[in-house]
Amino acid sequence: MILNVEALAKRFPGGVEAVRDVSFQADAGELVALVGESGCGKTTTLKCINRLLEPSGGRIEVDGADVTATDAVALRRRIGWVMQGDGLFPHLSAAANIAVTPKLLGWPDAEIAARVDELLDLVRLNPDEFRDRRPSDMSGGQRQRVGVARALASRSKLILMDEPFGALDPITRDGLRTDVMALKDKLGFAAVLVTHDMAEALLTADRIAVMDQGRIIQYGAPSDLLAHPADPIVERMLETPLREARRVRELTEGRADV
Ligand SMILES: Nc1ncnc2c1ncn2[C@@H]1O[C@H](COP(=O)(O)OP(=O)(O)O)[C@@H](O)[C@H]1O
Ligand SMILES: [Mg+2]
Numbered sequence: 076m077i078l079n080v081e082a083l084a085k086r087f088p089g090g091v092e093a094v095r096d097v098s099f100q101a102d103a104g105e106l107v108a109l110v111g112e113s114g115c116g117k118t119t120t121l122k123c124i125n126r127l128l129e130p131s132g133g134r135i136e137v138d139g140a141d142v143t144a145t146d147a148v149a150l151r152r153r154i155g156w157v158m159q160g161d162g163l164f165p166h167l168s169a170a171a172n173i174a175v176t177p178k179l180l181g182w183p184d185a186e187i188a189a190r191v192d193e194l195l196d197l198v199r200l201n202p203d204e205f206r207d208r209r210p211s212d213m214s215g216g217q218r219q220r221v222g223v224a225r226a227l228a229s230r231s232k233l234i235l236m237d238e239p240f241g242a243l244d245p246i247t248r249d250g251l252r253t254d255v256m257a258l259k260d261k262l263g264f265a266a267v268l269v270t271h272d273m274a275e276a277l278l279t280a281d282r283i284a285v286m287d288q289g290r291i292i293q294y295g296a297p298s299d300l301l302a303h304p305a306d307p308i309v310e311r312m313l314e315t316p317l318r319e320a321r322r323v324r325e326l327t328e329g330r331a332d333v
Contacts, residue, residue, distance in 0.1 A: 076100055076102055076139070077101055077102060077103050077105075077138055077232050077264075077265035078099075078100060078101040078107075078124070078135075078136070078137055078265050078267065079100050079134075079135070080098055080124065080134075081098050081133055081134045081135070082096050082098055082132065083096075083097040083098070083120065083123055083130055083132070083133035083134075083135060084096065084097075084130060084131045084133050085116070085120075085131050086131040092289055093119040093289055094116040094119050094120055094123070094289045095289045095290050096133075096290060096291075097133070097286070097289075097291055098133075098291070098294075099284045099291070101233070101266065101267060101281075102265060103232065103263045103264070103265055104259060104260060104263045104264070105266070105281045105282070106259060106265075106266040106267075106268055106279055106281055107266070107267050107268070107281065107282050107284060108267075108270060108276035108279060108283045109121075109267065109268070109269045109270075109284050110271065110272075110273055110276045110283055110284070110285050110286065110312070111271065111285060111287055112271060113271060115288060116286055116288075116289040116290075117237070117269040117271075118237055118269060120269075120286075121235045121237055121267065123135060124142070124154070124233075124235060124267070125142075125150060125154045125156065125235060126142055126143075126145075126147040127151075129143075137153075137154065138232055138233070152176050152180060152229060153229065153231060153232075154231055154234075155225075155227055155228075155231035155233065155234035156234075156235050156236075156237075157222050157223055157226045157234065157235070157236040157237070158237050158238075159237055159238040159241050160242055161210065161215075161219050161222040163218055163221060163222060164210075165209065165210050165211060166209070167209070168206065168207045168208060168209055169195070169200070169206060169207070169208050169209075169213070169224075170188075170191045170195075170206045172210070172221055173190075173191050173194055173195070173224045173225045173228050174187050174190075174228070175225065175228075176225070176228050177190060177228050177229055180229060190228065191224075191228075192206070194224035194227060194228060195224060197224065197227070197258060198221070198223050198224045198258075199220065199254060200217060200220055200221070200224075205221070214247075215242060215243055215244075216243055216247035216250070216251055219239065219243060220254075223239075223254075227258070227264075232263075232265060233264060233266070234264050234266045234267075235266075235267050235269075236266060236267065236268045238269055239255075240252055240270075241270070241271075252275070252278070252279060256279055273315070273316055274315070274316040274319070277297045277301075277316055280297060282294065282295060282296055283296075283297060285300070285306075285308070285309050287306075287308050292305065292306045292308060293306060293309050300313065301317075
């Protein structure tokens with residue numbers, strides 16, 4: 076098991092219980108989606124995993140080790156993080172952005188240069204074209220591809236993604252999402268995807284944790300949620316994707332009849 080979150084709780088000073096009794100697991104090559112409305116505790120959960128926040132209760136294991144027994148800085152260098160927007164350093168080239176963690180880890184320059192080109196290829200950006208380009212000279216989708224390459228740079232077994240595709244137009248989003256899933260299958264990392272978009276979760280996740288007010292109200296495979304929504308909130312979240320799927324099916328069936 077790459078990631079094991081057990082009964083995680085996070086209370087902020089002042090008493091906000093942002094996360095309560097949250098448990099989920101991700102094995103190598105699996106993607107778990109955390110889905111829910113703004114403020115339900117998704118980002119707090121991610122930040123507890125890489126110790127940007129200290130949990131108030133529960134237990135988190137990454138690759139078999141309790142994260143509280145691991146140095147927080149070393150832990151963060153081992154876990155890939157893709158943020159909303161791209162989080163790139165604007166004054167650094169694509170190559171320098173991707174190289175940030177390998178540099179901190181003390182990799183030799185030649186190895187870093189080779190890794191940067193390999194990663195640009197993996198996220199389908201031509202290294203000769205993009206190596207020296209700054210974020211301001213790239214499209215939103217290209218910047219987020221660099222963000223994904225940076226998260227993968229140190230061969231992380233675990234990638235955390237916080238609304239990574241939210242700011243992109245639908246076609247760019249679909250292309251990048253498909254590529255990230257193919258990379259997950261190819262490289263075998265475990266991934267946690269935070270999204271408020273149930274359709275995105277249904278299309279990408281092995282398992283979905285639906286969150287509401289800090290708790291998980293349903294945890295299961297997309298097919299489980301669709302077959303047995305456990306809560307009216309889950310039912311409501313499924314309504315739009317189901318309606319759209321039905322409408323597309325009607326239209327394509329109609330076309331087949333012509
Ligand atoms: N540093 C903080 N101090 C106090 N409350 C916080 C802090 N960060 C988040 N919260 C609160 O915790 C809850 C969950 O926030 P968050 O995890 O960011 O939600 P989400 O990512 O699902 O939108 C919200 O009520 C938010 O206001
Ligand atoms: Mg958030």
